Amino acid sequence: MRRGRFWLVVMVVVVLGLAAWGIGARLAAHRQLQHLADAAAVPSVVTVKADKAPDVEEIVLPGSVSPAYDATIYARTNGYLKAWYVDIGDHVRAGQVLAEIDSPEVDQQLLQARADLMGAQANSRIAGVLAHRTQALVGMSAVSQQETDQARSDASARASTVNSNQANVQRLEQLVGFEKIKSPFDGVVTARNTDIGRLIAAGDSSGPPLFRVADVSWLRVYVRVPQSYAAAIRPGVQVMLRFPEYPGRDFPARLLSTADALTADTRTLLVQLRIDNDKGELFPGGYVEVHFGVRAATEGVRIPANALLFRSEGQRVATVMPDGHVKLHTITAGRDFGTVLEVLKGIEPGDMVVINPPASLEDGERVELARGK
Numbered sequence: 001m002r003r004g005r006f007w008l009v010v011m012v013v014v015v016l017g018l019a020a021w022g023i024g025a026r027l028a029a030h031r032q033l034q035h036l037a038d039a040a041a042v043p044s045v046v047t048v049k050a051d052k053a054p055d056v057e058e059i060v061l062p063g064s065v066s067p068a069y070d071a072t073i074y075a076r077t078n079g080y081l082k083a084w085y086v087d088i089g090d091h092v093r094a095g096q097v098l099a100e101i102d103s104p105e106v107d108q109q110l111l112q113a114r115a116d117l118m119g120a121q122a123n124s125r126i127a128g129v130l131a132h133r134t135q136a137l138v139g140m141s142a143v144s145q146q147e148t149d150q151a152r153s154d155a156s157a158r159a160s161t162v163n164s165n166q167a168n169v170q171r172l173e174q175l176v177g178f179e180k181i182k183s184p185f186d187g188v189v190t191a192r193n194t195d196i197g198r199l200i201a202a203g204d205s206s207g208p209p210l211f212r213v214a215d216v217s218w219l220r221v222y223v224r225v226p227q228s229y230a231a232a233i234r235p236g237v238q239v240m241l242r243f244p245e246y247p248g249r250d251f252p253a254r255l256l257s258t259a260d261a262l263t264a265d266t267r268t269l270l271v272q273l274r275i276d277n278d279k280g281e282l283f284p285g286g287y288v289e290v291h292f293g294v295r296a297a298t299e300g301v302r303i304p305a306n307a308l309l310f311r312s313e314g315q316r317v318a319t320v321m322p323d324g325h326v327k328l329h330t331i332t333a334g335r336d337f338g339t340v341l342e343v344l345k346g347i348e349p350g351d352m353v354v355i356n357p358p359a360s361l362e363d364g365e366r367v368e369l370a371r372g373k
Helices: 002-041 104-138 145-177
Strands: 044-049 056-073 079-084 097-102 180-182 187-192 211-226 238-242 251-263 268-276 287-295 301-304 308-311 314-320 326-330 332-336 340-345 352-355 368-371
Touching: 044 314, 056 187, 079 104, 097 211, 104 145, 211 251, 211 287, 238 268, 301 352
Parallel strands: 044 368
Antiparallel strands: 044 352, 056 211, 056 287, 079 097, 097 180, 187 211, 211 268, 238 251, 238 287, 251 268, 301 340, 308 314, 314 326, 314 352, 332 340
């Protein structure tokens, strides 16, 4: 009996122990589950620090390169090309003969005009002598006043004829001079579109030019600046050029002039830059990346564009306070740089801004920082 009671007591104690252990395990699991649920209810967010806008910001724009001077050369007289003396890539001096045109018709017209001039000069001399003699005889009543006036008028008309023929001779001499095509300035020949024996028509601008000469000792760079930056482009602005054929190299340039007016269709300011090309490293006609260093027109902060919350009240930005709670800010947005947004009011430098915030995020809500920055 005693042994039976002993084992009964043991069994009761074991059962009660197992029951207590089971209840404790259930309570611990419940507490752990509640803790996990509470932790899951707190949203996890990623933050970045709002940066102050730089005092000097860089503007990168595409530009086009042109020579300092560029001339398309056409013929000024008719004929056939007799010879050409330069080809593409040749460096020429101002006044150097590029080609010669054979125009016998113009040469013959010049000879005829000179002969006409000599005849007019002879007739003018005779008319002048006759008018002088008639003027001397009118005082002796040997001739009438009418004959004197007629002689003087004839002498004046003969002199006008001489002037007219002289002008015609000068015109033809200039045309003969145009038989030699000359370079207007020092430069390099960038195109030759003619050959020996080709028929040349004076002033034929409908076809290709005979030659093209460019001065590449320095280059002009044209760039169109958007309206938002136009006011910052002034003399003394820092400009650096980067050419794709010279990666990693910066070429300094200076502002030459601006149009001082915006183009109506693009709302841009045409800017002209100058870059020296003494070594001949750079080529006109290409593309260049223009870097302007300008003072910031406004003061504000820069935040990622994905930090915006779009609410019915307007744009909002969420920041995390030191106590871990969220604060929603009404902002005044400035310029949009694509991935970065300029904020003029509502955010201060150093604020921890939430990026990719949940749409359900509310003011004062507690959050957990997944990553600080």
